[in-house]
Amino acid sequence: MALRLTVLSFLISLSACLPPQVRAQARYTLTGLVRAANNAEALPGATISVPALGLGATTGEDGTYSLSLPAGRYQVVASFIGYESQSRDINLTRNQRLAFQLPEAGNQLGEVVIEGSGTLEQKLQTTQMSVERLTAREAKLLPALFGEVDILKTLQLKPGVQNGGEGTSGLFVRGGSADQNLVLLDDALVYNPSHLFGLFSVFNPDAVQSVDLYKGGFPAQYGGRLSSVVDVKLRPGNPEKFTASGGLGLISSRLTLEGPLQKGKGAFLISGRRTYFDVFTRQINRLNEDDPDYNPIPDYYFYDFNAKANYKLGDKDEVFLTGYLGNDKFGFNSQNGFNFDFNWGNTVASLRWNHVFNPRLFLNTSASLTKYRYQISNKLDQFAFNLSSDIRDLTLRSDLDYTPNNRHTLRFGVTATQHRFGTGRLQAGSQDGSVNFGSDITYNGTEAALYASDIYKPSEKLQLEYGLRLSGFQSGSDAYGGLEPRAAARYSLTPNLSVKGSYALMYQYVHLVTNTGASLPTDIWYPSRKSVQPQRSQQVAAGVSWLLGDGRYLITNEVYYKWAQRQIDFKDGAQLFVNPDLDAEFLFGRGWAYGNEVYLEKKQGRTTGWIGYTLAWSKRQFPPQRGTSGINNGKPFYPTYDRRHNLTVVGLHQLTERLSLTGSFVYTTGNATTLPAGRFAVQDVFGDDLAAVPIYPDRNSYRLAPYHRLDLGVVWKLKPNRWFLESDLTFSAYNAYNRRNPYFVYFDQVRSGEDGPVTSYRARQVSLFPVIPAVTYNFKF
């Protein structure tokens, strides 16, 4: 009851911010859409300014803006980095719409801009801190592993973001684990955003428009995960004409088709890609099928499809449809009757309805479905074994944006998700029926939240953003909930110097069940129920932003401290598959992380790029509990992704109009890992299984060697010809100086002869990728 009153009074206090309608007299609203002239793509993050009044606004994710201005004659300027600015004169005597179509910058500098979304000036002025925005167009310029552009891996080059291991796309943000990231695709949740055990993310760069990564200071509309929000937006199709684009790469190819729907009414985009390892491995297997000693190479491929369509129902209504379907398929068929198939993938669909009540009031309502599942099928002679797990969400959400005046921007919303957790389905049997047993464990849960927030600008120097989110979760007879306050502030000390601060509290009601320390396709999601309570974290951050060199450089320094309760891990030897009493396998602890992130970026000119350095600590502690000694005997330990130092240097240089050189360098402290310190021998009952059994010291007490890598690339834009409007060749060298970075270390026995006695033990370091050159051909026609 008290909780309800608190929320109610907060919402009432927010509504008190709304000025009486009479104040709006003699003010009118200017709204419109900013698009790229060449492909009619909406441009989120573009700036609309009225220099005479010193007022401005930024376009939202759909490229629209709204400005409240007093009646009068003005010059309105639209600008977006990489595009030529446009100005228009208007006489504002009523609410008015004004659209812009910005041509690409004539000097092609747009092609070497790393962060096209948002100018450095905007970054200085915004209240929002701890956020990184990247567009697919920018990510495509940087060298990539196998030439496969991956927008999530590009985010790993930002300060405060760690990867999970060599080549993987998992994000570990400010001491949080990979399952604590809220990954959204057009507002729909994606549970497992990776292909091939994390080596590639599920986001096809041809279909993605941009991604925003929030590391802290989370706006109130986001919730459900502790550590970060990865908000991926698919780009809308070309509303003017039909185009096709694609790419031929070392390991995959891509094709995208897009075009208008009832010209002027809408547009569609369909994009697909598929790897072709399996085409080569099948040929190799076929060539060796007569060799009795040959072990066939397993089949592996992945594919994904993205689709997006938008359609205007009228002046005030537009609907957006987004779909994603991706699958990884791994198969092995041996000649001795052993068949193994392993399939996993995500399905996402969302339908959003955008309604404009008036230029100051927008409503977005969406319904989405998301599903992740895996299935393992084994067949050995007459025996068959199937194991599968899935999670399926149905979500409804509604967000209301209201801009009563230029001082307040209000947002309210409500969301509800119905989860179904299929934590384990097992079916085992034989063809003759002599063996037959199965199990099916399914739980349901409902997650709901409502929120309200306000961006308030009391003066030119001070800007505040505050909000409150009330979230809850119910599974069976267990119910949990809590208030999640969010707050951020920016104060401008001088026109070029701002200080910022933020606070956020987050709850996470669903938990990843894994004891591998990494995100794998076999991950299971589990609801808060019985003894498994929601995870909770709080984060405070403070920072300073300084615009230097006539606005060409921005240096930002942020310091943060994050503390989390009810973090989860699992007992040694926990039975995580098909366990009806999975609750009993959980262990609970706390985590805390702190650090400092320095970030220097340059966005304009022939040479652009950034330098980021992070000094950070992350720790976890699981005390003795549930009949165990906890983890690490209850002592604090560093998670494997704790990295003390992390330096990234990213540079792009426009050599000629058609030629760009790109490079990135990464240096990080080595992974924390556990190596056995001792051993003992066991013989088993008959003495036929003499083995050295490792004894492990404190968890993650050993550091692998530091990781560093240089990637180089060349982007060569080819001249348009009768076939292609645009095309380019992208050359890249991943790990250009061929550094043997440690992936893991293991201990090995050295024997005298092949089957002789053990003479000594040694430590071996395994690296994953040597230098990998790649070339990709991209085209558009």
Added chain:
Amino acid sequence: MLSNVKRSLLARKLAGLLVLCGLASCNLEQNIDVDLPVLPAQLVVECYLEDGQIPRLTVTETVPYLSAPDPAVPTDVTVRLTLANGRVETLRFLPGQNAETGKFFTHTGLQKLVARPGETFRLEVTDTKGRRVTGTATMPRRIPIDSVQYEFNSLPPGQREAYVLTKFQDPVGVGNYYRLQIHRDSISEDPEIDYDVEDRLTDGKQITLGTSYRFDPNDTLLVTLYHFDRPYYLFRQSINDAQNANGNPFGQPSSIKSTVEGGVGVFTVLSYQRRQLVIK
């Protein structure tokens, strides 16, 4: 213009260089030096009592992982075994090797053990440094094998192979653990089949364990079904997990769940039934 051409040529050369980089060697494993903490040496006990057999056990010590592979056998260890009837027997330090199985032991009793299901035994191992390892073990009930059958596949004679099905009844109540071993000809050889199962999903039901088509006509198979308790199962699981974590980049290190206290190792009483099956 000229500078643009030069830049273009430079870029082409650079691109070519990037491709040539791929010719670099791909040796992705290397020996490294590691600095490991030194753990205090603990006594390691491995003792499987068996009805009708002379009690024997092995007492060794834990050693640094990268030390020489020579066995660390302490010579100052006293072993006392308390039998089910309360009598305490001191096992002699007499290192040796079982002639039949090749298994090493350090301490041995004098007379054959009598053990019945439900009877409890205690073990105490001490040394002159003050280390003391104790353990208690109760013999589980013997679970009879209901049937052992084989079935040939449909390949032509001379190529056909058989699978084996072993059936037994799990008692009502979760918490029973089994190990199935199938040896070919003799138990002194490595088993053809060796795996553990638990009754978590098959409580109170008849359990059928099968093999692939792998046995030949005229094979003589020794099928052994062990029934054991949770501590011994957890010990076996933990040593498997600890071994698998070495060399697995996704593995988490596992602590050893010993059935003894004060040291490392296992003390248990074996309970099994063995059947002979001849493939004809």
